Amino acid sequence: MPDWLLAMIVQNDLGIESLRSYQVRDSGNVAFGGLKDGYDILNPHSTAAIIQAGACGLSSPTSKFYRSTALLADMNAAALYLIKTQHEDGTIDLLSTNFHSTPDTGFIVKRLAMSYTLMEKSGTPGVEKVLPNLKTFLIRGGEALSRGGIHTPNHRWVVSAALTKLNELWPNPKYAARIEQWLGEHIDMDKDGQYNEKSTFIYSSLTDRLLITVAKGLKKPELLDYVRKNLNMTMFYVHPNGEVVTDASGRQDKAVIGTLENYYYPYRFLAIKDNSGEYAAMCRLIEKTAGPKTGAFIDYFLTDPSLWVDLTAEKPLPVSYVKTFPNSGLVRIRRNNWDSTLIANNPVWFTFMKGTAVLQGVRFASSFFGKGQFQSEKLTESGKTWTLTQKLDGPYYQPLPKEKIKADGDWEKMPKTDRQQSEVQILETTIQIKETSEGMEIEIMTKGTERVPAALELIFRPGGTLKGVSKIENTKDSWLLKNGTGSYSFGTDTISFGPGLALHKNVALRGALPAMEAPTVFITGFTPFKHVIRFQ
Structure with missing residues (x-):
């Protein structure tokens, strides 16, 4: 061994x-x-x-x-x-x-x-x-x-893989028939190489292991092509510190801190089968960053001695790239020891990491009719700029037409859809993100209703040190960047950010998501809000 x-x-x-x-x-x-x-x-x-x-x-x-x-x-x-x-x-x-x-x-x-x-x-x-x-x-x-x-989608492959293992021990036609019935629905993979649940920490790697089991047990090598496609995609989901990007997940691992141990068996299996230097390099990376955690899959290795052989020579992994995953609404930008993730359809739409220093999320909100938490359905690219947009309306309602009024005066029976709207307020927010020579830049612009309080939220991973910011009284870990540049350091790594702006201290805006349990720096103002902030 x-x-x-x-x-x-x-x-x-x-x-x-x-x-x-x-x-x-x-x-x-x-x-x-x-x-x-x-x-x-x-x-x-x-x-x-x-x-x-x-x-x-x-x-x-x-x-x-x-x-x-x-x-x-x-x-x-x-x-x-x-x-x-x-x-x-x-x-x-x-x-x-x-x-x-x-x-x-x-x-x-x-x-x-x-x-x-x-x-x-x-x-x-x-x-x-x-x-x-x-x-x-x-x-x-x-x-x-x-x-x-x-x-869930992955449950089909859980059942199929379990039946495959039973069929290897005690062959039974009904096991094989049920597997074929589930496989008949086809594998739920998009063009990016991602499974339906987009669960990069838990269920994507699980599905890889399950499909390998079925491919081996039922002699269906074509299933391995799906595993390869997912593993190829995952190489671009790796942070410089060895963590995996989880921000676009549709399951319980969304935005969790996850490492790559769950992928060790799939990468090792195909590194040996395909004689792949890239997969071998991923194995080495996982051994280095999450080695002890791979022991959870010891039975996979004990039951398959073919995996005990030495891996082929490593080939370089991608560490400097801009990669778009449109089906996941996600863009990955990495430059060696720093990286950034842009995310659509998510209140956290930007992350930035420099080694162990982690800006784990950026959010923007306004107190616009209690529904001003920014979230964009799309992430569009134009040249070297990515744009997120949101348009909100805040109407008032006129008296009901007489024929629509209920005799008992029950409000619930007189819906707003039957009322004419008036004094409709509009707030449009545009966020543009681009890469700079030293990091990333975000520009936030609003138009429409004026004097709406707004706040940009920079959420850092706990455990580091903030400088250049002012503590907001009566809060656990909330800070203002009033002007100039602030910094967040963890170990030997530092992220600088700024310039700041602090026109008010209301960081618990009505309709915004509650603050996260993490050190958070706020930049505040009023609409029309226009501010550029750089991370480097």
């Missing part, structure tokens, strides 16, 4: 020890064998985790749990608990949200089918008495996966 895999085994051993501490060990307890989560809730996912991690330990000669009969007994108790909590239809529950859930059954079945393979090959004494219990859970799960429904 290569050194990186041996390191994963050491880390997995620590995980096994932790998981065992959460297991119910009282044989007289109805929950015997089950595992609690951090909230003390017994659940199938935590319980399955001890089987997954345990199988990796039992089958690894360098593990302290190699062929451990004590651990095997704990895993058997966990398997029996899973059977006990499995519904008659073969499904399990995700207690935080989904019940009688086929997709969540698929997540568990796929990994436990891999565990079954590792356990079977481990040579652990007594394993032949445990495997039938695990098989019972898996076969019953297969029944659910063969007919159950889904919620």
Whole structure:
């Protein structure tokens, strides 16, 4: 085994020890064998985790749990608990949200089918008495996966990959038929190389792993072309510090701080299969920036020794580019150690990073009729300038025509759509963004209704140091840039920004989103608002 895999085994051993501490060990307890989560809730996912991690330990000669009969007994108790909590239809529950859930059954079945393979090959004494219990859970799960429904696009591939692993162990025509039925809907990939959910931290990488599983198990190499396209796109979603751009996600990972560990298996699999220097370089980058986190996928590597070989020579990754992803409404600009992301259809429409110094978002709002949070449906490019726009109206309403008035005077029965509008106020906002020789420049312009309070919000990542700004009294971490240039430093990296403007201190404008839990610098004024700010 290569050194990186041996390191994963050491880390997995620590995980096994932790998981065992959460297991119910009282044989007289109805929950015997089950595992609690951090909230003390017994659940199938935590319980399955001890089987997954345990199988990796039992089958690894360098593990302290190699062929451990004590651990095997704990895993058997966990398997029996899973059977006990499995519904008659073969499904399990995700207690935080989904019940009688086929997709969540698929997540568990796929990994436990891999565990079954590792356990079977481990040579652990007594394993032949445990495997039938695990098989019972898996076969019953297969029944659910063969007919159950889904919620989200990626769930189709979760179910398909789980059925693929079951079909490898116990071939069944109905498994293959159900997979073909889901694949018949085609893969949900746009021209940018992104899946429907645009979930760069969680679900894009998950879909890559699932499609590889199906491609291998059902001999459908054409599915790998989708994985390649997504991996090629992802190379342009990498911040200089090794994080992945998450701002355009349509799922729960939107704007989270995410690293690339979830992509390690897809990149390594195709780096070896395609002899790709670019994919090999991505593997090295992930090892450097998120190495320990790749251990979450140790079972993928233990069940496929072809991935243990050395990677090919690396080729340079893109580090200086302007790349547009129109289907995601996103533009990526990177110049070696700094980068910027422009985002449409999002209240956070600009980010800027210099190494470890991170401006994690810029927002603009006005107190225009309680609906002045700026958001643009489109991001248009003209030459070297990108433009975001928003047009708002604020009408008043005249008395209803007599024939529309309700006798009981019920306001809800007399909608505004039946009233004539008057004194209609208009506020148009245009934001233009362009690259400069040292960074980025934003120009904000409004026209229409005058004297509307407005505020530009610069949201920095917690942990750094602000200079050149003034604290706003009675706030936790809000600041004004009154004039000149401010700076934000984290470690040895610094972002400078300015010039400032502070014509008022109202930074909690009616209709604007609440302040984020982060150090935030405001630039304030009134409409017609026109201001240019530069980041470098």
